[in-house]
Amino acid sequence: MIVEARVPLKLTLFGEHAVVYGKPAIAATISEFLKVRVSPSEKFVVVSPSLNLKGVKVNLDDMRVENEQVSRLLNYVSESLSAVGDVPVKIEIESPVEPSVGLGTSAAVIVGTISAYSSFLGQDLTPMEIARKSHEVELRVQGIGSRMDTYVESLGGIILFNGNKEERIHSDISFVSGYFRRSMTTAEMLKKVKEFKDQSVEVFSKIIDSIGSIVMEAKEYMEENKETEVGRLMYVNHGLLFSLGVTVPEIDEAVSRARYLGIKGAKISGGGAGGSVIMTSDPASGMLLRSFGAYLINSRFHEGGVTVSKRTE
Ligand SMILES: Nc1ncnc2c1ncn2[C@@H]1O[C@H](COP(=O)(O)OP(=O)(O)OP(=O)(O)O)[C@@H](O)[C@H]1O
Numbered sequence: 001m002i003v004e005a006r007v008p009l010k011l012t013l014f015g016e017h018a019v020v021y022g023k024p025a026i027a028a029t030i031s032e033f034l035k036v037r038v039s040p041s042e043k044f045v046v047v048s049p050s051l052n053l054k055g056v057k058v059n060l061d062d063m064r065v066e067n068e069q070v071s072r073l074l075n076y077v078s079e080s081l082s083a084v085g086d087v088p089v090k091i092e093i094e095s096p097v098e099p100s101v102g103l104g105t106s107a108a109v110i111v112g113t114i115s116a117y118s119s120f121l122g123q124d125l126t127p128m129e130i131a132r133k134s135h136e137v138e139l140r141v142q143g144i145g146s147r148m149d150t151y152v153e154s155l156g157g158i159i160l161f162n163g164n165k166e167e168r169i170h171s172d173i174s175f176v177s178g179y180f181r182r183s184m185t186t187a188e189m190l191k192k193v194k195e196f197k198d199q200s201v202e203v204f205s206k207i208i209d210s211i212g213s214i215v216m217e218a219k220e221y222m223e224e225n226k227e228t229e230v231g232r233l234m235y236v237n238h239g240l241l242f243s244l245g246v247t248v249p250e251i252d253e254a255v256s257r258a259r260y261l262g263i264k265g266a267k268i269s270g271g272g273a274g275g276s277v278i279m280t281s282d283p284a285s286g287m288l289l290r291s292f293g294a295y296l297i298n299s300r301f302h303e304g305g306v307t308v309s310k311r312t313e
């Protein structure tokens with residue numbers, strides 16, 4: 001039997017980083033999907049072409065990979081497998097984007113592996129059970145992190161995370177999005193933000209309080225389809241992420257240029273240090289992102305979360 005999980009990637013519309021410290025945030029699943037296939041095997045095997053591994057040392061006695069960097073990269077997969085079972089399987093991961101681009105690829109690998117492997121073993125988990133298990137794994141691997149990415153990709157939709165509640169939002173506002181290469185992973189950026197917090201407790205607290213206020217205001221405007229107001233808050237949210245040290249020059253320049261060109265809103269999206277940028281939908285948005293060398297993605301909202309299909313060989 002082969003089991004395939006199809007996981008929508010996500011955009012963070014508002015509130016990244018502040019959400020890790022208990023503030024609200026809004027994330028949405030989009031029409032780009034990472035697939036995880038599980039099939040029978042005598043040993044655990046992981047195949048993931050988009051990881052683009054170079055310079056890997058292999059122990060030829062048992063063909064074991066001996067490389068700390070590789071084991072770190074595969075941590076999300078291996079921890080997800082051990083959270084579910086110990087029957088050896090082959091895992092194939094097919095991603096539409098490069099790893100670590102601010103689109104919740106880490107969460108997608110976890111949600112996909114947990115969904116497909118549990119279904120392969122005959123355990124039928126509900127979307128909420130998948131979300132909870134996936135969050136535990138992401139937190140274990142990263143050390144710091146909120147439930148936002150794993151939950152939104154398990155449950156699907158545009159979701160406001162507020163305290164311990166998830167609230168679905170409906171909005172007709174659409175965004176254009178692209179990504180740049182990143183200089184560090186979300187896990188590394190989360191440590192940097194934590195250092196900021198430890199160095200300037202009061203300033204940090206005011207910044208994340210402001211981000212929290214932006215999120216709650218943006219939620220109302222999103223539901224009322226007020227694009228101009230949503231866009232204005234995107235620029236403010238971006239400015240606060242700049243203050244936290246999460247942005248990079250190419251994204252700051254693209255966001256600043258977007259404002260100069262009259263695009264209603266633009267901001268970085270996700271963990272930062274490069275990664276994704278979102279802009280309100282405007283013919284100039286796609287052109288601008290392309291001119292800065294971003295890879296455009298399909299950011300149309302997708303309603304559903306992870307889905308699983310089974311077929312016999
Ligand atoms: N195709 C893949 N195959 C295997 N592992 C992957 C794949 N894509 C991502 N990963 C894992 O996820 C890690 C990237 O996670 P990271 O949180 O930095 O990026 P992201 O989830 O895309 O961004 P964000 O958290 O900001 O949304 C990689 O280092 C790797 O361990």
Ligand SMILES: C[C@@](O)(CCO)CC(=O)[O-]
Binds near residue numbers: 017272
């Ligand atoms: C930066 C962050 O807020 C979003 C990453 O997609 C991290 C998290 O919520 O765990």
Ligand SMILES: [Mg+2]
Binds near residue numbers: 105149
């Ligand atoms: Mg991630």
